[in-house]
Every structure is written in structure tokens, then in C-alpha cells.
Amino acid sequence: MKNTRLMAVAAAAVLALGLSACGGSASTGTGGSGSTGGSGGSSAAPAADAAIGKIYNPSTTKGGTLRFGMAGDWDSVDPGDTYYGLSWNFLRNYARTLVVFKAAPGAEGAKLVPDLATSLGKPSDGNKTWTYTLRDGIKFEDGTPITSKDIKYAVARQLDKDTFPNGPTYFNDFLADIPAGYSVYKDKNLDDLKSIETPDDKTIIFKLKTGFSGFDYFAQLPATAPVPVAKDTGTKYKEKVVSSGPYKFVSYSQGKNMELDRNPNYDPKTDPESGRLALPDKLTVELGLNAADVDNRLQSGGLDVDIAGTGVQAESQGKILADPTLKAKTDNAQAARTWFSVLNSDVAPLDNVDCRKAVVLAYDKTGYQRAYGGNTGGAIATSLMPPNVPGHADFDLYNFKAKPQGDPEAAKAELAKCGQPNGFETNVSYRAERPKEKATAESLQQSLAKVGIKLNIKAYPTADYTKLYAGKPDYAKANKLGVIIYGWGADWPDGFGFLSQIVDSRVIRPSGNTNLGIKVPAVDAGIDQAMAETDATKRDTIWGNVDKSVMEAAAVIPGVWAKGLLFRPDTITNVFVNDGFTMYDYAAMGVKQ
């Protein structure tokens, strides 16, 4: 008796707490679209998607502190050792590269413009030689002039992947004659590095193994941000990166916080094309925050930008979308990312194209989309390349639009063709820490069961997914991982940046793969063709065809073209989504004064 009373009191207390929590936040109402005449005051009224394709709250007012926050930590703030999109976006504030994505809204932002260089690269020798000339007056934060040798050194040092494991390996893969295990820490004078030449302080020449028409995309990599050799402290350099951009390091404490203020030796006159505005006086980044708390602080004004740029958490999304005033402060931005699943051609009977087609026809497209949060999470993909990557072509080979729940009849016909009229059994793998991938696995399991394809679900730890399991061909084959759930974001918005690492069969290694079993000769041939094409428009068309070849071979379940719900607090000005990074542009944003 006493216990039940006690329970009742406890329950009441819990309820009271719960109710006050709801009362605290939900000002839900059904009135109007609520986007006009909001509380904006002096500036523009908030409206959903107001920072997509245009500038929200334009301003040229300087001053203030722009406060970034991040759940978790980044891989590295050393421009030579980072692979995070947020990092490439943010570091434009303290590092200048040869060329750069323009800080501009919409498609303009996906265009490369010269930064430290006076123009885009000049190719010669069948795109095997690329030459850049540096601008006058460019300086490091201590006033020392930046020369071509500083850029050569920067590119050279990050070739040492034992010391700088995080960044991309494009220079390692493409530069001619790189000795195995090359390290600037063993070759102090860069005597062994023949493929980068600096005939004078203003000129830098890159020599490639094979012609590559898109080399300017490599020249925009953070790896080309100059590093003064005298200040290079190897793995410790990240603690005090020497600035070439508008801001310099004041303090940086790994995993905790970072503060940047103005670099007095940055001269905007030397930076006429990048679109950098450098409006705030100071930039701060708080690291290792609780993800849910980041969303709360954005809404309460305690933080200006979630630096991750992938959108609010699932639990915040519901609350925000239900509240018109909050929804008006969001941008449902298209990412250059696709959540897809590979049909592993190493695992029978998926080595047969007709069996793969059966899977592509049978699965429930809306179920895949629901797993990623419905329309807000992204649109149903009809191919691998997302719509904002130049070269994307609209096609729907398997009638996804007409049969979004799957097409069992057509699937059964394909099963009969591949000699498995009653279906077959295989395994589906996903990353254990990702609930959306788990939901995807379950949705696939249910919808494929309708045509007799039995999927057994296997979960693997995220950290080891590509190194030890799904990305290790021996393991994937031995354990019959026929369907591998995965996702991919473009290194930069272009066919090469999106497709090359996930569909080219020649990049498959013994482990650590991102191509999880796609081996289609037509795809490989298309990639070679695109890499040799110098005309950007023609090249984009070829990449569109490569995408189509992937679908013709039914090599993947395309899944979802990802979107993120970005929250845009009232505290910031000059906000827009940059299509080069598919998140808010961190080099143009200002603070409301």
C-alpha cells in the first residue's frame, strides 16, 4: 500500500517535470505560414529556405564574435591533415590555397576561382603539367612574404601519410615519381621530390603521372595552403597553424576550444576573387559539445553556427518543424551526399546483373527514404549522383517514380531471368552505431522478402566498417555480404569528386575500401574518358553517363539524396548555403551588431 502511494507521488513528480519541459518549448500553433512579418526587426523576416540560392540578411557590417560549436572533435585543423567538409569550409578563414570555391550563394559557390594564384591552372603536355603564378603582396601572419616554395613544402609534407594520415591522397596518387614512403622529415631539402617545380618565387609547376583535366580541384585542396618550413612542427603544427588568411590562431586546445582573431598581415587587396568577407572581429569554436545541447543553444541564442553543417538532430527536427516560427529559421539544404547500398558483385548470385536488377526493382523506395527522416532527410534517389553535383542527369531507369513502393512483378521476372525464380538468400550489413542504417536494413529486409529474397541483417562497428569488414573484399565475400549499406559525400561537387572513389573498380584495395564491390567495365571506361576531357561541359556530360552505367548494371540501390535541416539563428548576417561545401559559408558570415 505504502509502495503504491510512493509510486504515485513519484509518477506525479515525473509527470510534472515532463509537462513543464513541454510547456517550456512548445508554442505550437496552426496559424498561417508565419514566415512574413516575423520578429526580425531591422533586418529581413525569417523564412524557411531563405538562405538557399540567395543571401539571407545581407550585410557588410564588420565586428563582433562569431561563435561556432561542434559535437565531437575534428580530425585535425592542420590544412595538410584534414578530410572533414566542415574543416575545408572553415579553414578558409586562416588558410589560403592556390584556388578556392567562391564564397557565393547557389551554383556560383561550386565554381573555382583563383585565391593565392592569379588565375586557374594552366595545363600543358596533355594535362600532365599544371602551372600557377602567385599574386603579389601575399604574406604570412608574421609579415613574411608567401612564396611558391612555401606551397611546394606544404604539398610535400602532407605526402607523408604516416605523419598526416587524415587528408586525401590525391597528390600521392597523381604526382609523378613520388618515392615510396616519401617524407619531408627525411628529405629536408626536398631533393627527392622532382614532380613539383618552383623556378622562381612566383611560379609553381605540378607534374602528373597521367593527364588529369580537373587538376584545379586538387589545387583547391587545403594541402596547397602554404606552410613555412621553419615553423613546421610536424604533428604539433596543428596547435599553431601559421595563418595566410584573414584570421590567425589566438589559442587552440584540442577537443576543447579554439579562438581566432584578425590577421594584421592579411591584405584584402590581394584577395579580390574568393568572396571572403571576414566580417567578424573574432571567431570562436567550442568543441566536444553535446549534440542535443548544440541545437538548444542555437535556438536560445547561445551559439551562432553548428559547424558540422549536416543539420539538426532527429529529436530537434520534429520540434522545429512543428513550430512555424522555428521552421522559418531553417534551410533544408541539399547535400552533395547519397545514402545508398552496394550490391556486391563478389557474392553470388549478385554477380548476375539480372539478380541485381531484381533487388533494385523490388525494394521499397519510400521505406528507404523514411529511414532517413522522410522528405526533410532527402529525396528518393534514382541514381548515385545527387542533383546538385554538376553533370547530374535526371533519369529513372527502373520506374521508381511510378512504383515508389517497389515493383514485385518486374522483380520476379528478373529473378526468373537470373535463374532464381523463387528468390535467394544473402546478408545485408550496416554500421551498428547508425540507427538510420539499421532502419534501412529492416526496410530492405521486409520489402525484398515479398519476392522471396531473404536478407539476414549483420551489424558492424562504424570505426572498422571499411577497414575490417564491409570494405575488406576477402571478409565481405567470405561472409556473403551481398547488400552493403553505406553513404558517400562528394570531396567536391564534380563527377570525379563524387564518383571516382566509390565506383572505379581499379581503386579496390585489400582493405579500407570505399568502392564496396562495384566492378563494371563501362563505368571504368567512362571515368577514363572524363578524366581526359578538358571541356568542363563535355566532362560533366560524361560523368552523367558514368552514373547511368552504374544504374544500368544495377550495381547499387540508390537510396536517398541527402538533405540536412540547417538552423539559422537571428544572431547571424550574410548567411547562405555554399554549393561547394553544401553548408553555410563560413568565410562570408557576419554577426548582427
Added chain:
Amino acid sequence: MVVGQTWSHHHRVRPNPLLTYMIRRLISAVVLLFVVSAVTFAIFFLLPRVAGATADDLASRYVGKTAGQEQIHAAAVRLGFTDPIWVQYGRFAKGIVVGSEYNTGVSIEQCPAPCLGYSFITQNPVLPDLLDRLPVTLSLAAGAAVLWLFGGVATGVVSALKRGSPIDRTAMGIALAGVSLPIFFTGLLALSIFSYGLGWTAQGGSYTPFQENPLMWAYDLLLPWITLSFLYAAAYARLTRAGMLETMNEDYIRTARAKGLRERDVVVRHGLRAALTPILTIFGLDLGLLLGGAILTESTFSLNGVGKYAVDAVANNDLPKVLGVTLLGATFIVVANLVVDLLYAVVDPRVRVS
């Protein structure tokens, strides 16, 4: 006069029982720490090998995502994963005692004794990182401990004295909620109400070092303190209440009342004092075990303390950090146990001979 000598001639030296006890306990504490370090090391570095992972598999976590096979193998050699496991443990143990050196490829990094390891990911020795974050965790623990001890005991006493009253029932109801609700729930709830809703308390991620501004320190930590202490206070309130109910029915309390003592003296000096002994015992142990609560509180409130360091290390597979935190946590628990045991020995002579 040489008193000692004369004494030793005439008596056989009989060791001081308290001293022997202390030495015995100290030795066993050191042995325990050694065992903990060996077991933890085995969990992270031996178990995966037993389960079939190769040295290269272990190293693959610490190279970039684009690393080739030779590069992974080079990393395995550099990180020492290719050596026999006892050699690896020996190196780790030696580091604690005399310090060690780590080759980062660019330079030789010193990790002075006691070296708790060197992070493969941040390229820093673990101990300085831990010491850097310890003040946050200690601040959190100290404030919360004071709150829960006094809050819990006071609530328990009042509940016991007003047994069955609405005050008692409400307090015990809230206590039940406190024990049952997880910190990541109460913490986020408290933040959204008191920090973002009402604006009374600091937002998540706030921390000011005590030596910088004690007032801001307390203001920033108020909500984390309350959240963490809520969990523990609840248990203490219920324990105190039970203890008080028992003692207040003892004969000597009646005697005290009969002597004409003031009720306050009866409750505090006779009742509470007796009921408090078991509470203090548990308090010592809880302080040592606090790291568990700190992990959740620090993660919820985005505080950069040892607890969150542990969580981040686990998330990044940074084994040397995990090992370092485990050892630090174990040290706290062993020390807390030791202090409690020694206090027992001082208070209760029967313990010394057992």
C-alpha cells in the same frame, strides 16, 4: 640517555598493529592497481588478438582512411603492435615507472614518468591531458558531493522525524524519481527549463576555473551539481531516513529525552550521529566511483572533464587514453577504499587484527 635502545633490549619488538595494518593495506592497494592495469591492458590489447585480429587490424584504426597495406603495417610496427603482448605490457608498465619515448615519425616525444601512455590520435601524452581536465571533474564532484551529502541527509532526517506526513511522502517520491531518472534525461530537461527557458543558469558548455572567478565557477557549475547530486542525494535521503527511524527507536534516545535534553540535541547528537556512520562509509566509496556519474554529467553539460575525455576516447578508439582514464579511475577507487579502511581501523580496533 638512549631510551629506545634500553627499551629494545628489554622487550621483544612488537610491531604497532595499526602500522602493520596500514602497510598491509598499502601493499595490497599497489598490487590491486597492478592487477587492474594488467587486466585493462589485456582487454584492449590482448582480447582483440585472441578474437583473431592481427597487429595490422589494430593499427588500421590509427592510419587515415586511404591507407594502403604497407602503410598500415608500418604503423603497426611503429606503434609496437607487432611485439609479443608481454613486451607491450612491459613497455607500458616501464613507462609508468621511469617514463618513455615515442617516435612520432617527425620527432621523438618524451613522456615523463608516470607515463600513462601516448595517444595515437592526438599525438600527446595522456597524463597531461588528464591533469588538464581533472580540475573540471574535481570541481563537479566536490560541489555535487557537498550538495548531495547535506541535501540528502537533511531530507532523510526531516522525513524520518515527520514520518508518514505529506513532507515525508513528497520527499521520498522525489527521491525515488532521483534514483530512477538517468542524468542525460534530468540534465537536458534542467538545461531546457532553467538555462534556455528561464535563463537562470549557465548554458551547456560553460566552465570558469575556480582561481579565475569563484563566483562564476559556482554559477556555471550550479546546474551540473544539482543534476549529479539529485541522483546521489536520493539514495542518501532514503538511507538516512531508514537509519534515523531505527536509531530514534533505540533505548538511549529515550534515555536522552528522559534526561531532559533539548529535542534538537537528541536528534543531532544522539540520533543523527549514530545513523551517519554507514552514510559516511558509502560516501567515501561513492566519491571514488564518481567517474561514472561524471561521464554522463560532463557529456550532457558539454564539460571538458575526465569523464567526457573518456567518452571521446572510446568513440575515437583511442585505446591509450581509455587505458589512462581507467587507471586514474581505479586509483581513485583504491585510494577511497584505503582511506575508508584506515578510518575504520582508527575508529574500530577490532578491524586491525582481522
